[in-house]
Amino acid sequence: MLLEKLNLLVDGKLTNGALLLFGKNPQKYYVNLRIRLGRFKTATEIIDDQWADGNVFHQLERALTILQQYVSVRYRIETIEREDVREYPFLALREAVVNALMHRDYFNIANFIQINAYDDHLWISNPGGLPDGLTVEDLKRDHKSIGRNPLIARVLRLAGYAEEYGTGTLRMLEEMKKAGLPEPEFKEEMGAFLCISIRTSTRKIT
8 A cells, every 4th residue: 555655554544644745634633734825015014814724735736826926927028929937936936835844843733834925025934943964054055855754755755846865955046046036045043944035126037
């Protein structure tokens, strides 16, 4: 059985990992194991507030759908067809959300992943700092993968969402650079790991 091969079924019982990855409503048992997304005008003026619920895959899909609504789109026309150019490259956003879901501290059931989108920047915060043996500086150079949730990471890799080689943050940096945007800032703060991306008004649309 697939769940047994993935170590998500033990002695005939589903593990918490199975619930988080494939359950219909994990929040019934763990209400804060989800993502909260907000669109802010200022630090105190909230324009929109939404939740991405369900299992890990549903949360990823829903969070990316909401994020694409939060960031504006510009248009570039160089050929017959118009090209949509988003404030933040989709692949960078995808990597950030995947990393948050893959590496959050799932034992911290009191807090949720939080994504705040402002006019000039957005930040993603997930409960739990970096795993032991990994520093913020390591994230911007070649580094080994140090997983907090190996079962979740394995399933995400098999599903094609992750590599498990520690390349996620490097791909984010690469995509932001290709888009002409400042590289994301990584830091640990108040027991959480933060990824902060800045949009610059000098970005060139060519």
